[in-house]
Amino acid sequence: DVVMTQSPLSLPVTLGQSASISCRSSQSLVYSDGNSYLNWFQQRPGQAPRRLIYKASNRDSGVPDRFSGSGSGTDFTLKISRVEAEDVGVYYCMQGTHWPPITFGQGTRLEIK
Amino acid sequence: QVQLQESGPGLVNPSQTLSLTCTFSGGSISSADYYWSWVRQHPEKGLEWLGYISYSGSTHYNPSLKSRVTISADTSKNQFSLMLRSVTAADTAMYYCAIGGSGTKIDSWGQGTLVTVSS
Numbered sequence: 722d723v724v725m726t727q728s729p730l731s732l733p734v735t736l737g738q739s740a741s742i743s744c745r746s747s748q749s750l751v752y753s754d755g756n757s758y759l760n761w762f763q764q765r766p767g768q769a770p771r772r773l774i775y776k777a778s779n780r781d782s783g784v785p786d787r788f789s790g791s792g793s794g795t796d797f798t799l800k801i802s803r804v805e806a807e808d809v810g811v812y813y814c815m816q817g818t819h820w821p822p823i824t825f826g827q828g829t830r831l832e833i834k
Numbered sequence: 835q836v837q838l839q840e841s842g843p844g845l846v847n848p849s850q851t852l853s854l855t856c857t858f859s860g861g862s863i864s865s866a867d868y869y870w871s872w873v874r875q876h877p878e879k880g881l882e883w884l885g886y887i888s889y890s891g892s893t894h895y896n897p898s899l900k901s902r903v904t905i906s907a908d909t910s911k912n913q914f915s916l917m918l919r920s921v922t923a924a925d926t927a928m929y930y931c932a933i934g935g936s937g938t939k940i941d942s943w944g945q946g947t948l949v950t951v952s953s
Contacts, residue, residue: 758937769930769943770881776938813881817939821894823871823883 723748723819727812727826733834734804742829744797744814750777751794751818758817761790761799764828765810773812774799801831809833836860838931838944846925846951852918856931856944863912865889867936872905872916874927875946882927887914921951 724747734740750757761774772781774790777797787802801808814826842854856870863870872884885895887905895903899918907914918925928948934940 752937754937756937758939760938760940762940769946771943772941775941815881815940817934817937820939821883821886822896823939825881825883828880 722822723816723824725814725816725824725826727814727829730827730829732829732831734831735834737803740801740804740831742799742812744826746795746816748819749794750816757793759797760815762813763810806833836942838942840931840944840947842947844948846921846949847953848922848951849920852921852949854916854929855913858912863907864909869934869939870914871932873930873932876927923951926951
């Protein structure tokens with residue numbers, strides 16, 4: 722199974738500042754069609770996860786453009802610029818290239834300083 | 835707009851079978867190229883994928899649970915279901931249903947349902 726490793730696991734951020742979360746996979750996530758099937762999810766307190774980014778860098782509809790995804794191969798990054806209070810929660814990366822099974826990162830908890 | 839809603843008992847006795855249903859609206863469960871998954875989250879823990887059923891009816895399960903889990907679908911009701919046998923306290927978790935395309939795998943989630951295993 723592909724192991725997804727996120728860092729940091731805890732991320733205190735000042736309002737208005739930027740935040741960056743790293744996600745590394747134990748194998749390249751490039752599929753035979755050239756896509757990297759790497760999703761990013763946000764889980765606010767008490768809520769279900771919602772997808773922010775798919776195929777490593779594509780923002781979902783309704784997601785603020787403060788959120789951006791990048792990376793390829795085994796290294797991926799979620800960047801949040803100008804962090805707002807509503808961004809508090811846990812962020813997960815997930816790979817769907819080498820499945821089954823789908824595997825998730827451990828989660829990164831973003832909090833406001 | 836796609837909506838998913840889990841339903842089922844919130845309390846299950848140890849050694850019994852956990853049964854949950856996910857009702858899908860905003861489309862057809864028979865739509866080509868979609869995968870219907872169950873994911874769970876232990877209290878204050880991360881996400882664990884349990885398995886899927888595809889648009890064609892094929893299934894695949896997480897090896898960690900393979901012998902205890904069954905996922906099925908009732909296309910006439912736009913529903914798919916999870917059965918987890920021989921549960922223990924370690925199966926206490928929030929259970930989510932989710933849908934995704936063949937590439938992205940998980941696009942949307944249900945709101946989740948908390949299942950507690952206790953006598």
